[in-house]
Amino acid sequence: MSSPTTNIESTLVENRVFPPGERATAGARIAGMAAYDALCAEANSDPDAFWSRLARENLAWTRPFTRTLDESNAPFYKWFDDGELNASANCLDRHMGTPVEHKAAIVFEADDGTVTTVTYRELLTRVSEFANALKAQGIGKGDRVIVYMPMTIEGVVAMQACARIGATHSVVFGGFSAKALQERIIDAGAVAVITANYQMRGGKELPLKAIVDDGIALGGCESIRSVLVYERTPTAWARVEGRDKSFGEAIAALDGKGGECPPEPVGAEHPLFILYTSGSTGKPKGVQHATGGYLLWARLTMDWTFDLRPDDVFWCTADIGWITGHTYVAYGPLAAGATQVVFEGIPTFPNAGRFWQMIEKHKVSIFYTAPTAIRSLIKAAESDEKVHPRNWDLSSLRILGSVGEPINPEAWMWYHRNIGHEKCPIVDTFWQTETGGHVITPLPGATPLVPGSCTLPLPGIAAAIVDETGKDLPNGAGGMLVIKRPWPS
Template sequence: MSSQIDHLLNESRRFAPSAKFAADAVASADLYAQAGADREAFWAEQARALEWSTPFTQTLDWSNPPFAQWFADGELNVAYNCLDRHVEAGLGDRVALLWEGEPGDSRAVTYSELTDEVKRVANVLEGLGVGHGDRVAIYLPMIPEAIAAMLAVARIGAIHSVIFGGFSADSLRSRLDDAGAKLVITADGGYRKGRVSPLKPAVDHALGDRGAGPQESVEHVLVVRRTGNEVSWDADRDIWWHDAVPAASGEHVAQPFPAENPLFILYTSGTTGKPKGILHTSGGYLTQAAFTHKVAHDIHPASDVFWCTADIGWITGHSYVVYGPLANGTTQVLYEGTPDTPHPGRWWEIVQKYGVTILYTAPTAIRSFMKLGRQIPEQFDLSSIRLLGSVGEPINPEAWMWYRHVIGGDSTPIIDTWWQTETGAMMVSALPGVTETKPGSAQVSLPGITIDVVDDDGNHVGNGNGGLLVITEPWPSMLRGIWGDPDRFKETYWEKFETQGFYFAGDGARLDEDGDIWFLGRVDDVMNVSGHRLSTTEIESALVGNEAVAEAAVVGASDETTGQAVVAFVIIKQSYLDAHSPEGLAGTLRQWVGEQIGPIARPRDVYIVGELPKTRSGKIMRRLLRDVAEGREIGDTTTLADTMVMSVISAQVK
């Protein structure tokens, strides 16, 4: 960490919005007052920003908790709201997608062009017998056809289930079976790290006999030709996109559907056993995705170029690559590949090329850029950026400051956002131009959202204390259940605080002296060491604060003496590895954590490793590290970007 960042972190714990930013900001302090005065009326006003075929008369039905219904007697078409209405408003020539392929090919897709494509795909789907309520699996790379596929499914009232392209055939099969998918939309392959990542072969394997017979519900596979790799072909089942879609009619009327019509099933990552399909519906979800995208990212559609780096296989890609930006008529970047291909400055090259004004990415990515050094982004013109965002996990203050200093030029606000697959849209975030920002803290719930931090009995913990994060009132984009398993929904999210009527998010959090929220990660990642609750995030932040450390992950491992013990996996900067022994570095870091936090947080073990296990979206899979720390057989690694990394780590810690 540079001395300048260190100085900023120590001297300025809060950043007030600049006068210029505040003057032009989309959001205002009035939003909090309006939501506080009448929360349902507030959400009704946000919903009316959409186009409704049948206006709703009832905002919320909470007569059967935890199953909410929002705007239930209203009707709308989600795809129409994301496409047709912008074209009809004269914005058809506005660019919707600035697509960049990993090999360097690119396309600019206007709202008119995307609308035409979606209409044609909708006609193809209906011609294949897909209709209202049918499930369609989408297993595609980050290409414009993926966005068109999602919107076409939504347009005809069917339900899409986007399956991340990194999942194995077994994982794909379990999701196809659980959803009862009628159609799969895939590609021959996609590009990743300069190589072809085959997709159609995985679909073929998933649909074949996996030991219990062939898959039974899928009738057709629609295939995009992206990479030209050889694929096997079933003439009775498989259809080329480039044959079917251009030949289909470009006329298609978007029919309205009830607000509670299911929109998508999204399976949570890292599941073991039976997949957990989170179900979201239409009206409430689109209302909150569009509203939060607009106010938290300070969207000015006529001038902004927005880039959310998430894959559409995750909820961030659903809400802030597809539905939120397109509902708001935004121009956005869509990138197929990885941040380091063909060179480590690829992201910053894209920012410079397209004049990106708003960048929304994950703390893991930010820390990986820190490891590479500021000299890489400094080779590019990043002056177009006016707002930065963080999503996916808690961001440590050091990474927050580096992000602001190196990428934001010490002038851009940073929104640190908290939400989940289950919440559907942002729940906690600063509002740029309205609230102050604080390094490492997500700070405050958004207008219309009610958050609390409570103890195990549901009592408010008060400022300066930690506990469990709960949502105390229903919100529009909340999940409507787990697909096919309502009892599991109740058990997982509702039963713990059913008496109080709280949704339990499964995350730990603390309130600082100002009442701002600091997220501690999943409750599973909050350790109990000799009766003391310690956050893995806090210890990781302390480790990264040492100048020798490039990246760190901390887990709690079973310990006969203390109940749980702190175990750290640390990547050391090469210059320090060259000058010090791993044993000496490990001892130094144990002492460092004790000095930064206290003796109780001193790691029992510090393992020096070359890599950490990450998904292709950049999240560290700490459960696999816990397997190593406790000497267990390594669990499912199918979602890792590099499935071999755990073998390397296991060898390094022996």
């Protein structure tokens, strides 16, 4: 491993700079570097007033907070801790009676291409029904629930329903093993698992419920009282009597009275979810995010990073099993009242033109994906002209995004030219599970773009590069990234 003070040559030699064009700056929420600097200055001059203002403007509170930041037990900071709210209410109920109520919330494309659209009103009904089904199983505020679901509308419904009743969800990626599932059930002390009989990926029917059964059978999961199963396919699944119910059975038991479920007010520091890191360096570690700060940051970054507008169609390709799928599928877009695409399948089925075909079909305006996907699709386009993005109309695109890993300049330029047609800003977002949302990223209407660079911290993020003693390092020197001041997330 190189010394933390080694110069980062790859960034020093990159001299291509792309200023935001008139298309990006016109009507932008943060237009130009002067606007960015002003927002940063406000955050730096009086952080409490800055975050208090944004929390009051962007979230609906059932009990308004009077304290913005509690630093009495640093570094375990508390945000808005005497206030109460509900995450599901902020994503759904607050849009009722507004033009968003009957707007498309989720445009779901299944693995086989079937499309289902639900409005915000319809999504609220589904979430309320399932929330009542959870309550009927004895699940409530403070309980922990494992979600082991495919990328479907029902996956989002499960997360929102947990939030609605004050239960803390822990989503496990649908590709993880029975052992990984068992470890997370035990560590979380979960009382229930929400899963599906199967998931569809790449034209294949893959088991989920059977893996849940195997994980529980490994032992130590005595806390599990209920397993609720979404029947994604008609294929039969093994049932444990007294423990397992299908979604349909659980909702039918409500006798048609489940369409309304008042959201449970919770403290701003109430755990919204626990998401486990991959465990690549040992036992998986649960990262807990609290309701108020996390939801505020999800909402703000939707507006700031993606410059969200009322007519946008947003598509984040991440699975809900990852933090990106939490913040930029399950919570952020809904809190912002956006229309979003949710995709069940993989980018190479039935061929490697699937992403481009979907962008054309759904008129996607903001596309957010990972460099690994981009690089694989570059290779596919170079080897097969039929799946090159030039074969589809991508003119609806306004903003492109990159997430999950650094994007190399060559892939950045291909993305810029072939997908954005040199007109779409690329927001190269740096963040991690622990931060909950973006921390360093370009802003489409303000930041000059440099291929391979995530550019500048967001307003309120006091980022610095330091050496092993904590001393600030000059520009161009490599070291350790730190954030010197807390922010709500």
